[in-house]
Amino acid sequence: MAIMALNPLARVPKPHLHFSLSIPHRSSSSFSRQSLLNPSRRRRAASFMASASLYHKELAAAKRAASLAARLCQAVQKAILISDVQSKADKSPVTVADYGSQAVVSLVLKMELPSESFSLVAEEDSGDLRNDGGQDTLKRITKLVNDTLSMDGTYNITVSEEDVLAAIDSGKSEGGPSGQHWVLDPIDGTKGFLRGDQYAIALALLDEGKVVLGVLACPNLPLGSIGNPDKDTSQNQTGCLFSAKIGCGTDMQLLNGSTANRIHVTSIENPADASIFESYEAAHSQHDLSSSIAQKLGVRAPPVRIDSQAKYGALARGDGAIYLRFPRPGYREKIWDHAAGCIVVSEAGGVATDAAGNDLDFSKGRYLDLDTGIVVTNKKLMPSLLNAVQHALKEQIQNAALL
Template sequence: MGHPEIFQKELETAFGALRQASKLSQLIIASQDKGTITKDDFSPVTIADFAIQALLICTFKDAFPEDTFVGEEDAADLRANEALMSRVWDLLNTIAQDEDTQKGACKLPQTKDQMCDLIDQAGTSHSGGAGTGRVWVFDPIDGTKTYLRGELYAINIGLIVDGKQTLGVVGCPNLSLNHKGPLRNSDIDPEGKGCIVYAIKGHGAFARSLHDGSQDAVQLPKQSATQELSFVTCIGLVDSALDGVHEVVAERLGVSFPGSDLVPWVLRWAAMALGIGNTTVWVYKRRDRFAKSWDHSGAMLLFEETGGKITDVHGKDIDLSAGRKLSANFGFVAAPVAVHDKVLKAVHDVLKEQGRDAFLQ
């Protein structure tokens, strides 16, 4: 079953761009030197992050010149480091003569300066609320830590209209569409095909092959009110979670922990849409720690369109208009609609019993 005949241009633009972005990212995985630098928050960024953001913005700006863009990176490091800028430029040009690029699957910047300008167009902006129109949010590589290890990662494209999720298209270059059971960071697609998971607000979520354009998309089934809860979380490589809470919540709910153990948030939302898991809880270790827009905007829609409900730890809807960081919300609680209240109550009960009431204020 295919998706409805709406957002056709947006989806085709996203599919083509993801196909080419995937090729760029896989080229870097195959090389010894990933061109890694460390940002102020100590998270790693590679030349692939910069190249893919430039590719995405160039492609979508050409297709939708009136829209605005949000992306994780800015070009300050590139402008300050000629060698790094040249490596990003060279990486982009590896696909310039690619058959898909020549056929218009993506657009590439014409000069290094234009490349930096394009990256900067998204490096400080954010999606606002009512009246702000169409804003594309990009995460060029979500899960850089796992990406650098040759493990699972994702590329996120979200369309936010007046502060609301309208379209989410996630490329998973090394995730099998047919994976069953709990998912780990190391569970890469043995056939190397990858997949795209996408959703249209009010019309459902779908999955398709990343590279096989002839394969029809399949609509993903809705969450069942009677199915068992299955956790998706992260217990390794990331230290932003409040210790001693998540496994206790799972135990309270009678759910095995960790279930699926994944670093990239975008991939967690995609996995939940695919039915690999259906519940996630995330309480940050500090009350002033907030999620980043590009890790969630658009990607959350995948799970919501399969019948999932997502709030923060306080039970509030996620406000994507707050800025580059989702500073109006604290953490996440997500589960099938029918059991969300039960999961939220378990989180509150555990925090209160542990004397951590401050995280509920």
């Protein structure tokens, strides 16, 4: 990798910078002198200050990496051609944007956070690109990566094809319960990306098996509400960046630069007033099971079906109240499909569990071992939701036995 006078900590302001990596901080006035006289408030203030100081650099680097990867993906989506699509062994579509996004995130994290113990658990590897017929695609990816890294003049770096291959392959880590591991889905919702619909660049950090921060870059998600016509949508802008850090809440801002705002899940308590998010693709989740759960809850609104972890972001800001994901039997969930989304929702006041109500465990490697499916909602709705889920699953088993 040819790097000339690279100092990732040096920042030269650029008037054409299109996205902001400033991390909003809580004003010191939030903890008044009077508040600090109260011992319990003083302890909460101290806890907040301690949490705010942790992972500060890591979150800034994650926001920068995901934002740059999103810019690459946007450029590809605008001019997508059938030749952009390759096939993996499992026949799922992979685009040059998948590879380019993973390479950009890997390179940026390594430059912003130099470490000999860098570990990345990610979806793609370079096997197809190294095979005969992959050379042209690799050239395109390398050009995209270099164009993206040079976008705002911050990185004085030119990467080679071998650098790109190495960056992609840095995602082969197995993760686990010890140390720190970045978790990346370079394009979550590839089919949505190919259709021109929703997708997300999802990046999270595990520390000793726990998700401690997460970023969702959602280039096609409107700033206004999705799936909720009663919510104000006057800000008709597109492209959202969600970020969350353990103990510090969840923020949302525009991808192309804006002040970040704190967001929260909906406070709806009556299941009948809830709306449900689920996967757009029927192959990704059992829509019939979700429908049965909705009926048992008395949900009146039709389901909102969108691709990717953009659902987590939309739920975190209160667009909907429930997210259901029930893959077909035999499917194993990958940690990169949920790590970033889970902390974005949980720090916004929500809860994510498996169908039995167990916390999601990201410490066991590249896969989530869980009971049947994933359910996400606010704390008030979760008991009734889990009850409906268990009844629907029991009914499904009984119906299957009769066939």
